[in-house]
Amino acid sequence: xxxxxxxxxxxxxxALRMGRPPRNRRELLRKTLWIGVWLVFLSSPxxxxxxxxxxPGGTLAGWLGLAVFVGVYLTLVFRNMGKPFSGVLVGVLLVxxxxxxxxxxLTLGSPWLGLFVYVSVACGATLPPRVxxxxxxxxxxxxxxxxxxxxxKDARDLVLLVLLIGYAMTGVGHLVRTTxxxxxxxxxxxxxxxxxxxxxxARDLHDLLxxxxxxxxxxxxxxxxxxxxxxDKAAQQVADIEQVSRQALVDVREAVTxxxxxxxxxxxxxxxxxxxxxxxxxxxxxxxxLTGVAEESxxxxxxxxxxxxxNVVRHSGAARCTxxxxxxxxxxxxxxxxxxxxxxxxxxxxxxxxxxxxxxxRLEKAGGTLEAARVKHGFRLVARVPVDAAVDIGSGA
Numbered sequence: 001x002x003x004x005x006x007x008x009x010x011x012x013x014x015a016l017r018m019g020r021p022p023r024n025r026r027e028l029l030r031k032t033l034w035i036g037v038w039l040v041f042l043s044s045p046x047x048x049x050x051x052x053x054x055x056p057g058g059t060l061a062g063w064l065g066l067a068v069f070v071g072v073y074l075t076l077v078f079r080n081m082g083k084p085f086s087g088v089l090v091g092v093l094l095v096x097x098x099x100x101x102x103x104x105x106l107t108l109g110s111p112w113l114g115l116f117v118y119v120s121v122a123c124g125a126t127l128p129p130r131v132x133x134x135x136x137x138x139x140x141x142x143x144x145x146x147x148x149x150x151x152x153k154d155a156r157d158l159v160l161l162v163l164l165i166g167y168a169m170t171g172v173g174h175l176v177r178t179t180x181x182x183x184x185x186x187x188x189x190x191x192x193x194x195x196x197x198x199x200x201x202a203r204d205l206h207d208l209l210x211x212x213x214x215x216x217x218x219x220x221x222x223x224x225x226x227x228x229x230x231x232d233k234a235a236q237q238v239a240d241i242e243q244v245s246r247q248a249l250v251d252v253r254e255a256v257t258x259x260x261x262x263x264x265x266x267x268x269x270x271x272x273x274x275x276x277x278x279x280x281x282x283x284x285x286x287x288x289x290l291t292g293v294a295e296e297s298x299x300x301x302x303x304x305x306x307x308x309x310x311n312v313v314r315h316s317g318a319a320r321c322t323x324x325x326x327x328x329x330x331x332x333x334x335x336x337x338x339x340x341x342x343x344x345x346x347x348x349x350x351x352x353x354x355x356x357x358x359x360x361x362r363l364e365k366a367g368g369t370l371e372a373a374r375v376k377h378g379f380r381l382v383a384r385v386p387v388d389a390a391v392d393i394g395s396g397a
Contacts, residue, residue, distance in 0.1 A: 039070065041114050045104070048111040062108050069100045069115060076122050090126050097122055098139060102146050110152035116143035120162045124169025132173075136166035205252070212248035216241050262302035264288060264325070264338075271309045271323060278313040280342070281320045288325040293336055297385035300366040301325075301338045304359050304383035308340035316344025316379060327387065334387040335368075343378035359383070 048054075049062045076085075076093055085093070101115035116139055123135040140162040147155025223237035265287045275282035290298055305323070312321050321342040328337050360370045368385035 041117060042066070042070070044111045044114050045108075048108065054108065058108065062104065065100060065104045069097065069104070069118075072097050072100070073118050073122055076126050085126075087128075094119070094122055094126070094135070098142060102142060105146050105150060110147065110150045110155075113143060113147050113150075113152060113155060113158060116140070116146075116158070116162055117165055120166035121169050124166040125173055129170055129174060132166070132170045136163060136170070139166065209248055209252070212244050212251070215244050216248075219244070262299060262306065264290065264298050264302045264305065267302040267305045267309075268323065268325075271305060274309055274313055275321050280312065280318055283320075283322040285323065285325055288336075289327070290336075292334075292388035293385065294366070294388075297336070297366040297368060300359075300362045300368060301336065301383055301385055303362055304338060304370065304381070305340065307356070307359055308381045311379075311381075312340070312342045312344065316342050318342035318344030318378060328384075330384070332386070335384040336387050338383045339380065340382075341375065341378060341380040345379075 045062070045066055049059055049066070052059075054062065072093055076090065076097070098116075098119050101112070101119050104115060105112040120136050120139045123132050123139060127135055140159045143162055144155050144159050147158065219237045219241045223234045223241070226234040226237065268284055268286070268288070272282055272284040275284070309321075312318055321340065324337075324339045326337050326339075328335050356370070356372055363370050363383055363385065366385050368383060370384075371380075371382040373380065
């Protein structure tokens with residue numbers, strides 16, 4: 001059994017982890033830059049304070065008010081990425097943010113109207129959708145009233161901007177929540193699958209060893225009772241115990257080998273499920289004819305199919321995938337060929353990864369070959385393993 005890679009492990013190193021708090025300083029810095037870049041829209045208030053249009057006391061109060069506003073805004077947005085505040089505290093902070101924006105605009109003039117954009121963004125990012133749907137228009141109406149009061153003729157034009165940015169952040173927040181729910185669902189499914197696998201292993205081991213161990217116990221008791229008076233019969237019971245023990249050991253080894261060795265039919269069924277779940281139109285054949293194919297060769301094809309489907313689901317962005325299992329007569333003799341073709345991007349294109357390299361080595365040990373390359377409308381992987389020539393001819397293939 002192999003451990004299912006986590007979603008974060010498959011994510012590119014430079015990608016942001018949506019809906020999760022930063023794990024280290026590097027992620028904290030990148031998320032800070034991502035949020036801080038939007039503070040560029042504060043250039044108008046900063047320019048107003050730096051231009052000397054106000055008294056020294058007014059300028060100092062403006063800087064302090066701007067610092068408090070930015071601090072409350074960043075606190076709301078940053079905390080929302082990790083463990084969000086309670087609903088009441090979020091509401092209080094948003095009221096403080098809106099009050100600061102209105103107060104600074106009323107006292108320092110129309111260049112400060114842009115602060116209401118940040119109030120709208122904070123509403124969309126931190127409030128539940130039902131509350132945000134009326135909080136954002138309320139913010140736009142408040143900005144319009146304040147703008148008209150200070151004599152800003154362009155206040156009506158800013159209303160559309162406040163509405164659009166606020167509702168856009170509502171959509172982003174919904175996307176983040178959906179991503180978190182999907183991540184939790186995937187973890188739950190993985191845990192249930194692991195539990196089911198453990199139960200199956202327990203059942204199989206019980207079925208394999210229950211009868212054998214019971215028989216060994218019974219014969220051991222018989223041998224103990226026979227040993228003083230009937231050593232010949234006791235020796236026969238001990239021989240039977242040895243035979244049963246050896247057979248039980250063989251059964252356990254075969255069971256463990258079966259768990260570790262994937263089967264092509266099972267991987268084909270799993271490929272159909274995985275592609276369908278990923279929204280990829282799948283064309284996957286049924287149970288293949290494996291006559292004359294060694295177990296090692298079948299296992300190599302099963303690993304190749306698993307790696308190919310994993311790449312299609314995770315990296316290709318394909319909408320369609322076709323899987324074929326065919327017998328072909330080549331210059332090297334009869335071969336069983338597995339082909340997986342999709343209409344996606346084919347990954348990063350930076351050369352074969354560890355998965356394809358490992359597959360090539362695995363197929364070479366089984367006497368097979370691997371071909372993987374981009375085609376006109378996507379990516380194609382072809383794996384071939386040899387088929388026993390006598391069996392293949394006898395089957396009429």
